[in-house]
Amino acid sequence: MATLDAAAVKAVLEGIHGIAVTEARAGEIARDVTVLVEGVRKASARLAFEDEPQAFRAVLAANAPRS
Amino acid sequence: MTDMPQAGAETLTDALAALAHGRTTADALVEQAIARAEAWQPHINAFIRLDAEEARAAARQPRPGALSGIPLAHKDMYYRQGRVSTCGTALRRDWVAPVTAAALERLDGAGAIDLGTLTMNEWAGGATGHNIHFGDTANPWNPAHVTGGSSAGSGAAVAAGIVFAALGSDTGGSIRIPAACCGVAGLKPTMGRVSRYGAMPRAWSLDCVGPLARTVEDVAAVMAVIAGPDARDPTSEEVPVPDYLAAAREDAAGMVLGIPEGWFFDDLAPSVATALEAARAVFGRIGVRVVPVRLPDIDRILTLQAVVTVTEAATIHARMMAEHPGAYASGLFGRQQNGLAIPAATYLDALRLRGPVTQEFCAAAFDGADAILVPGLSGEVPTRAETNVELSFEYSTVHTRMVRTTRPFNYLGLPALSVPCGFSANGLPVGFQLAGRPFAEAALIRLGAAYQRATEWHRQRPALPA
Numbered sequence: 001m002a003t004l005d006a007a008a009v010k011a012v013l014e015g016i017h018g019i020a021v022t023e024a025r026a027g028e029i030a031r032d033v034t035v036l037v038e039g040v041r042k043a044s045a046r047l048a049f050e051d052e053p054q055a056f057r058a059v060l061a062a063n064a065p066r067s
Numbered sequence: 068m069t070d071m072p073q074a075g076a077e078t079l080t081d082a083l084a085a086l087a088h089g090r091t092t093a094d095a096l097v098e099q100a101i102a103r104a105e106a107w108q109p110h111i112n113a114f115i116r117l118d119a120e121e122a123r124a125a126a127r128q129p130r131p132g133a134l135s136g137i138p139l140a141h142k143d144m145y146y147r148q149g150r151v152s153t154c155g156t157a158l159r160r161d162w163v164a165p166v167t168a169a170a171l172e173r174l175d176g177a178g179a180i181d182l183g184t185l186t187m188n189e190w191a192g193g194a195t196g197h198n199i200h201f202g203d204t205a206n207p208w209n210p211a212h213v214t215g216g217s218s219a220g221s222g223a224a225v226a227a228g229i230v231f232a233a234l235g236s237d238t239g240g241s242i243r244i245p246a247a248c249c250g251v252a253g254l255k256p257t258m259g260r261v262s263r264y265g266a267m268p269r270a271w272s273l274d275c276v277g278p279l280a281r282t283v284e285d286v287a288a289v290m291a292v293i294a295g296p297d298a299r300d301p302t303s304e305e306v307p308v309p310d311y312l313a314a315a316r317e318d319a320a321g322m323v324l325g326i327p328e329g330w331f332f333d334d335l336a337p338s339v340a341t342a343l344e345a346a347r348a349v350f351g352r353i354g355v356r357v358v359p360v361r362l363p364d365i366d367r368i369l370t371l372q373a374v375v376t377v378t379e380a381a382t383i384h385a386r387m388m389a390e391h392p393g394a395y396a397s398g399l400f401g402r403q404q405n406g407l408a409i410p411a412a413t414y415l416d417a418l419r420l421r422g423p424v425t426q427e428f429c430a431a432a433f434d435g436a437d438a439i440l441v442p443g444l445s446g447e448v449p450t451r452a453e454t455n456v457e458l459s460f461e462y463s464t465v466h467t468r469m470v471r472t473t474r475p476f477n478y479l480g481l482p483a484l485s486v487p488c489g490f491s492a493n494g495l496p497v498g499f500q501l502a503g504r505p506f507a508e509a510a511l512i513r514l515g516a517a518y519q520r521a522t523e524w525h526r527q528r529p530a531l532p533a
Contacts, residue, residue, distance in 0.1 A: 009408045017407055018389040025404070033408045036377075039370035044416040046423060053418035056425060057304070060257065060480050060505035063429040064306065 004030040004037070071106065074099040077528075079137060079231035079285035086136050093126040093136030093180065100138040100182055103229040110532045111205045111214075113223040115143045115153055117183040125180045133292055135178030141234040142218050143184035144191060144267035145171050154267045155187040155217075157200040158387065158394050168265030169300065170234055170276050170293045177292045182230060185220025191236055191269040192380065192399045193217050194244050194469035195454045199396045203451055206248060207529040208495050212448050215248035215469065217241040217269075221279045222249035228528060232280035232289045238269040239376060240473025242277050243500060246485035247443030250496030250527065252286045252515065253279040255473075257506045258480035259304035261290075262297030270379035271302075272418065273372070273477040282525050283486060283515035287311035290508060306506050314509035319517035320354030322510070324501075325436030330365045331472055336446045342489035342497040343442055346518070350440070353521050355514065360436055363427050365475055371424065372478035374409060374417040381406025398456040402466070425479045429504060437510045442472050443498030447491040476502050484511040487524045496524075 006026035013019045013026070021029070074095040076082035085091040101119045108114055122138060129136045144154045146164030153159045171181070186204045188196065196204040196219030204219035206212040207227040214223045218235025222245025225233050235242040237255040246253025254277045261276040268274055278289035291311045297303045326347060335343070351357050381388075381403045388395065388403060395403075432439050446468060454465045476483040483502040491497050501511045519525050 004408065012408055013404060017385050019385070019392065019404065019407070021404065025401070029405050029408050032405050036370060036374050036405075037410060037413045039367065040374055040413045040416050040420075043367050043371065043420055043424075047416065047419055051419045051423065053415065053421065055422035056418070056480065057259070057302075059422040059425045059429075060259065061304070061306075063426070063433070063504050064506040065504055065510070 003034045006030050009033070071102040072098040077228065078281050079288050080282070082137055082231060083288070093129045096136060097122050097126040097138050097180060097182070100229055103227065104182065104224070106531055107207065107227045107229060110210050111207050111223045111227060112202045113185055113204060113220040113227065113229065114140070115184045115186055115201055115220070116151070118181065122180050122182045130178040132176060132178030134174065134288070136180065137178070138180045138182045138230055139174060139232055140182040140185050140224055140230045141171070142187050142221050142236060144187060144236060145234055146265040146267070147171055152184070152267070153201070155189045155191070155198055155201060156394065158391060160200070164265070166265045169262035169297045170266065173293050185224055185233060187219055188217035189396055189399055190384070191217040191238065191241060191267065192402070194240060194466050196245070197451070197455060205451065206448065206495065208250065210532065211450050211452070212495055213248060213451050213454055215244035215448070218245050218279065222246055222251060222253070225249065225251045225279050225281055226529060232278050232285055235277060235279050236266060236269070237275045237277060237477065238273045239372065239477050240470045242279060243443060243473045243483060243485035244469060246279050247487070247498030248448045248496065250487040250498070250524070251279050251281055252283045252487070252525070253277065253485045254286050254290065254508065254511070255476065255483045256290070256294065256508055257482045259302050260306070260482070260506060260508065261293050262300040262303050264297055264299040268383060270376045272375050272379060275477070283484065283512055283519055284312070284315040286484070287315040287512045287516070309509040311509055311512055314513040315516040317513050319514050321356070322514060323356045323358060323436045324350050324514065325358055325360035325432060325439040327360050327362045327432070327439055327441060330362065331441040334445055335442060336491060338491040339442060339445065339447065339497050342491065343499055346488040346499050347440065349518055349521050350514070353517055355517070358436060360432055360439060362431050368424060368475045368478050371417045371420055372474045374414055375478065377402060377406030378409045378414040379406070421478065421480070428479055432502070433504050438501045438503040438507070438514055441500050441502065443485050443500050444469065445471055447493045448495035472500065481505060482508045482511055484515050486515045486518060488522070489524055
């Protein structure tokens with residue numbers, strides 16, 4: 001399982017966004033985000049090469065009631 | 068409330084009928100609303116601003132329309148040009164909106180009267196009704212308990228009988244949670260059904276505009292006004308709007324209601340489970356065929372929804388978080404920090420998955436059913452003290468439990484209607500959700516209104532504290 005670490009989180013929040021974060025809090029964020037990243041990585045195994053976000057709206061239209 | 072002005076109507080549709088037959092007036096309805104707002108405010112803190120004189124002036128010059136003379140009030144994140152819209156944050160305490168929200172324009176056009184702005188979680192980023200800037204909103208059924216959020220004032224003001232309906236917004240359950248906690252009806256429409264133009268964004272892929280009201284029929288009356296395409300909202304869909312009020316008055320016999328196996332009904336409080344079982348039985352008695360359905364993995368949907376929410380919210384707030392870190396509640400600030408660390412490819416994969424995951428869910432849930440029934444909340448409505456995340460910093464735990472059964476439908480983009488169905492062991496309301504196909508709000512309204520014709524839960528009213 002790929003993991004983020006506190007140093008990487010601190011670099012992004014402070015270096016890119018200018019938001020100060022303690023080492024301890026950066027570690028918490030790293031743990032929380034790693035869980036989410038891993039969840040999406042597993043789910044994305046089903047994605048086709050051509051899938052794109054805009055397809056969602058077509059799925060809504062296709063599943064609407066037929067009147 | 069016997070010494071207060073009484074307008075002779077307790078629901079929106081009753082009020083419309085009373086107005087039509089000359090049994091009441093817009094003046095009387097507005098005076099009733101103002102008196103109740105002033106009496107309840109010290110106990111529940113539902114209003115950020117009460118525009119009493121403006122409402123009285125509007126009542127003296129009613130405009131024609133489907134909601135002519137009906138006093139409403141809305142979550143303080145619907146912009147009205149030239150008026151302060153706080154969005155529940157001190158950062159916008161004096162911020163004047165540059166445009167008027169499409170939903171407000173449509174309600175104005177239908178002749179509704181705007182009574183003021185309602186409390187909410189800071190930046191619509193919470194599920195309890197706590198707010199460090201404007202004070203917590205308290206549940207009219209018991210002010211020691213939360214209203215749910217983030218449309219906290221909307222739930223409280225409708226439940227207390229101050230206004231007949233109120234707009235909320237729903238990114239992860241922010242209409243349906245306060246509806247369930249406060250014992251009123253609330254509808255999160257399909258993504259694209261109601262224009263979000265002029266509404267504060269929380270997470271643009273998920274945000275929905277919708278009403279809370281005392282009955283499902285009243286929800287239908289508001290939806291009839293606010294639904295429909297709007298070129299100013301890029302997610303707005305050109306889908307015909309059915310006659311929601313006709314749907315609310317239609318018999319539901321012969322419809323099919325799916326009850327999911329497993330996940331949604333895991334970990335229910337016993338009194339919530341009892342109320343839901345009773346609701347299921349009512350549907351059977353009114354001729355609705357109740358069938359089991361098996362849904363795909365919901366935990367996976369929750370993960371995807373969380374990634375989209377925190378990434379988009381963090382993106383919106385990144386600059387303000389850097390410039391004004393002390394202006395955010397710590398719990399909200401912390402959750403948004405998480406979003407800044409999500410890799411771009413992870414966020415985009417969560418969005419790419421939305422189409423196939425929604426297709427899979429619709430096939431499983433609706434191939435053999437018109438709608439599914441799931442809990443509003445898994446547990447009983449908690450107290451304000453035990454969910455005060457600013458004291459405990461158990462934000463993640465509290466938030467996750469409050470939104471567990473509502474969040475999936477935001478990711479899926481599907482409509483979901485919260486309907487009150489009883490009271491739990493602690494005396495607070497219990498609600499169920501009806502979720503349906505995309506743009507099938509009319510089916511949910513038909514089922515929900517039929518349920519309310521067979522039950523009395525929606526007629527229960529909290530008593531004004533002494």
